[in-house]
Amino acid sequence: MDIVAEGREVRPFWVRAHAGTAGNKRADELAEERRPQKENGSGLRSFSAVVRQKVIKAASLEEWQQRYTEGGTGEITKCFFPRVEEAYRILSRVTMTPLLAQTLTRHCGFAQYLNRFKLKDSPYCACAPDKVQDVLHVLEECPIFGRECAETEAGTGVVVARHGFPGLLSDEKSRVIF
Numbered sequence: 001m002d003i004v005a006e007g008r009e010v011r012p013f014w015v016r017a018h019a020g021t022a023g024n025k026r027a028d029e030l031a032e033e034r035r036p037q038k039e040n041g042s043g044l045r046s047f048s049a050v051v052r053q054k055v056i057k058a059a060s061l062e063e064w065q066q067r068y069t070e071g072g073t074g075e076i077t078k079c080f081f082p083r084v085e086e087a088y089r090i091l092s093r094v095t096m097t098p099l100l101a102q103t104l105t106r107h108c109g110f111a112q113y114l115n116r117f118k119l120k121d122s123p124y125c126a127c128a129p130d131k132v133q134d135v136l137h138v139l140e141e142c143p144i145f146g147r148e149c150a151e152t153e154a155g156t157g158v159v160v161a162r163h164g165f166p167g168l169l170s171d172e173k174s175r176v177i178f
């Protein structure tokens with residue numbers, strides 16, 4: 001807090017404890033000194049400690065969102081989950097299957113991906129010569145996969161498209177059908 005008061009920037013990051021990292025022991029001592037004292041043995045933290053924690057949480061979430069938005073990885077995941085909070089809330093409860101991981105990371109057996117690794121001559125879909133066959137094409141517009149998508153929609157009541165993806169995944173039954 002003193003550093004912030006001096007107008008300097010603070011960037012929290014994780015370091016291994018007790019590994020001789022410069023300054024880590026001192027940070028431990030300071031944290032212990034500043035640990036909110038339990039009052040009257042009630043075990044309740046002081047109001048300011050609670051507020052401080054909320055401010056820190058909001059600030060780190062904002063920074064996480066910014067890095068998520070600007071980062072060069074996970075384009076498909078971002079397409080389905082533009083807000084990192086939602087991605088985390090839903091995906092942290094979902095059991096990651098190989099198929100789901102592939103869908104989210106674009107590592108699918110679709111033409112666009114296979115073409116990148118020279119496993120297929122063309123990244124385009126058989127349904128149209130100008131349509132790149134990637135996850136979004138298959139989920140949203142490809143007539144070849146239309147029947148599968150329609151069956152999933154009928155079974156889950158969720159539209160199979162990027163905006164319906166969080167809904168598909170957040171519901172256990174829909175997820176199984178998907």
Ligand SMILES: [Zn+2]
Binds near residue numbers: 128131137142143
């Ligand atoms: Zn197609």
